[in-house]
Amino acid sequence: MTTKTDLSRPVIALDAMGGDVGPEVVVAGAELARERYPNLRFRIYGQEDAVRPVLARSPRVAAEAEIVHVDGVVLGTDKPAQAIRRARSTSMGLAIEAVKAGEAHAAVSAGNTGALMAMAKLALRTMEGIDRPALVALMPTMKSDSVVLDLGANTDCDAENLVQFAVMGAAFARTVLGLERPKVAFLNIGEEDMKGTEEIREAANLLRTAAVDLPLEFLGNVEGNGIAQGNTDVIVTDGFSGNIALKTAEGTAKLVTGLLANAYRNSWFTKLGYLFSRPALRALRDQLDPNNHNGAVFLGLNGVVVKSHGGANIKGFANAIGVAHDLVTQDIHARIHSDMENFAAHRTPSASGPSDSGKAA
Incomplete structure (x- = not known):
């Protein structure tokens, strides 16, 4: 599904469990983003039993998405050091790791800003x-x-x-x-x-x-x-x-x-x-x-990581995905x-x- 060099069909890693939005807004935001950018593909990180029923209602996203099950969630109250220790068992951490591994071109999360920044900097390093x-x-x-x-x-x-x-x-x-x-x-x-x-x-x-x-x-x-x-x-x-x-x-x-x-x-x-x-x-x-x-x-990392507002609505999350799309394709x-x-x-x-x-x- 993924290739690091194919910028014409970017793969966006989505943290489905981050922030206040949850899978409902994340998947619906991805659906709206695909209307604007039909070339988008997704890797959705989160608890599969919460993501799959929502994804079933968005067939256009489902056709171009892969669910990666992960139990762990970074909470808004987690300190960056705590989140880093659990990075590879959380939806946020694995979404960033997908960018590092070349499985995705960008990651988008509405989760804890401090944790997201710390994880991204540690995993991707500066340019x-x-x-x-x-x-x-x-x-x-x-x-x-x-x-x-x-x-x-x-x-x-x-x-x-x-x-x-x-x-x-x-x-x-x-x-x-x-x-x-x-x-x-x-x-x-x-x-x-x-x-x-x-x-x-x-x-x-x-x-x-x-x-x-x-x-x-x-x-x-x-x-x-x-x-x-x-x-x-x-x-x-x-x-x-x-x-x-x-x-x-x-x-x-x-x-x-x-x-x-x-x-x-x-x-x-x-x-x-x-x-x-x-x-x-x-x-x-x-x-x-x-x-x-x-x-x-x-900006300045060896990879694109976009932070959405924790309480973003569907249009807001779609706009965050749109920013990731522009940064990758250009x-x-x-x-x-x-x-x-x-x-x-x-x-x-x-x-x-x-x-x-x-x-x-």
Whole structure:
């Protein structure tokens, strides 16, 4: 069923037991994904007595799927170290192992983020030229989606890490958003070049020197209040700041929708106004719905691993599978490898040494 080189018919390993979704949403999401991408095939990892009845109701998936029975499940409460010790007896661990073994081109799971990241990093290792993987996802803006990384994989980063994130993020934007030269900026406390930490300033100098030979446009810095404007395609930061930015954006979206809902319940006049504004509100809700932007990726590993929201619905899980499909069929790793080689070849000798400041042990 599988071949590591046949990218035209990618095999996606699905963790059927991860997160809040369970086999019902995983299989239905795979069904919807196959409507969009008829070339997809699946290896579904989970408890067979829970998966097979659900799969019987999705004949198009069943025709292109193989169930791999496994009893173990990674719980949301499991610590990464606990999950790693049980990796080869869990649906999450075996889905990642399938990517390592060449039995699948990508793995998708809605399970425990910390466990998934730890297992993926241990099993797949980082690509040549990449020191650390970064967690990347799409964030809605006033114009279109923007790519944001790192979202929590690395709380402390040096200049070299940030530049690598920028190169990987630009490759991700070209692959998923179809941009030829994504606009890249570092998240900072000001747009001026002298603002921010030593690591950000050094990373900006490194990237500015090499950007002319890379398929990206380097803008410099963007402040937190500029993320939502959509003028930047790729926003790069360390995992500490990136995770705060992501959670703040998610909380703000819930605040806005909650305040609007309360406002329209205030009186008969506001309820009447709701009837007229319902199409616009529905469009706003769809734009802010995390299911429409589902599918975070651990970039920089020797394999594609996609993290779905734990509570994703069918459309959300299908979108996560779609991200995996795009990264595989457009060979994201070849793009990253080529861009990193270009960066290494064109950086100036004076900027060739990595910074020691901010480097995590």
